[in-house]
Amino acid sequence: MHHRFSRVAHRVLCCGRQASGDDLNDERNGSIRWVFSLRELQSATNRFNYDNKIGEGSLGSFYWGQVWDGSQIAVKKLKNARNGTEMEFAAEVESLGRVRHKNLLSLRGYCADGPERILVYDYMPNSSLFAHLHGTHSSECLLDWRRRMFIAIGSARAIAYLHHHETPTIIHGSIKSTNVLLDSDFQAHVGDFGLMKLISDEIDHDKIIGENQRGYHAPEYVMFGKPTTGCDVYSFGIILLELTSGRKPVEKSGSQKMLGVRNWVLPLAKEGRYDEIADSKLNDKYSESELKRVVLIGLACTHREPDKRPTMLEVVSLLKGESKEMLLRLEKEELFRPDSMASSVGTTPEGSTDCILKNDDEGLAGA
Structure with a gap:
């Protein structure tokens, strides 16, 4: 069982810019995020236990965690983070935190404790x-x-x-x-x-x-x-x-x-x-x-x-x-065009590539 989170840390008010148009609108602008302590994140993830690990990428490792109110979080420990001060890291993260849209992964907070640089996101239960x-x-x-x-x-x-x-x-x-x-x-x-x-x-x-x-x-x-x-x-x-x-x-x-x-x-x-x-x-x-x-x-x-x-x-x-x-x-x-030679099927640079029933044409035009 995870220990309860204490609400230490500073409040960060991230006021997003209001977008125009339905596609860009984000009704969650102005949300508050927390600066987490390393101790809190260790408690939430059972000290970054292997059993809590949910992903490994080139930029860091993801861990599942649970906060004081029972909600779930995803915690990303960054690899090879910049060697700047905690304030410099916080400024960069808060800048990213202001970017809010209902189809972007929401940043809930961060931790800058000694050499550790950690980001906290909403947990996505259906993975990727x-x-x-x-x-x-x-x-x-x-x-x-x-x-x-x-x-x-x-x-x-x-x-x-x-x-x-x-x-x-x-x-x-x-x-x-x-x-x-x-x-x-x-x-x-x-x-x-x-x-x-x-x-x-x-x-x-x-x-x-x-x-x-x-x-x-x-x-x-x-x-x-x-x-x-x-x-x-x-x-x-x-x-x-x-x-x-x-x-x-x-x-x-x-x-x-x-x-x-x-x-x-x-x-x-x-x-x-x-x-x-x-x-x-x-x-x-x-x-x-x-x-x-x-x-x-x-x-x-x-x-x-x-x-x-x-x-x-x-x-x-x-x-x-x-x-x-x-x-x-x-x-x-x-x-x-069937006779077109513009398919670029030949050599490409390494790294590049070059219930609705069938016949139902109504589909999701209004999605």
Whole structure:
């Protein structure tokens, strides 16, 4: 049993900026967060016991914990944090804490105690999108088509918020299915945005980002190493192709060569063979028109030419079925023509990739 938390620590009032539009609105602005002591977090996680560990990433380890009022938290112990003062760390974290949206993973607090640099988040009981598509929960088949559409739209809204509402613009830089967390209602919460600012400059950032992100990187990022909003769009496009196909970003082909999901999906899309793209775990229970739409959006997001990718605001609108004219233009793009040579199936830089019943066309246009 975990000891009760005491409410020591300072109150931090983080007043978020009011967004415009339904997609960017965050009704939780102005929430209060706590600065936790190391002792409190040790108590909550049973001294960071291995049994409490729920994840390990390139930036740190995640632990499940329970606070004084019985609510659950996720505690992230950062690796290779900057060697700045506690005040400098607190200022950076509080800056991130002001970024609030219903589809972003909420930061509840932090700890800066000696060398320890720890972040405290809301706990997501349904783990990550990766766990349900490829990992521990994949055999349970809990992601029906409706849930997949809600996850796609919700996570797109979160990234659009970072790109188009925050000033200065926040480039996520590490969009992948392990960073799309799912709450008890399977609503998406995108995590790990802005964390690279907290990591020491002496660490090889390309290595940190690349450890668990094979297949998500845009070709221009792999070549030049500079993250952009276009790189985020590319990574999100890979997630859309994961959601529709159930395939990992990179898998071994029949010849044992590594094949990116984009290069697997594109030839099938060109020939209109969307039923072969659909994840078999859906058991043919999906909207054909929506699946086709999500595939086309995913492929457009992963276009080899960055200036031909949609913005995240356009992606949100497309996913919701609000931009029918834009979708029609998208279908006519050279990329999707059967005789087109613009598929980029050839050599790509390492690290890049290049219950609704079937035939129900109503789907989730109003989701």
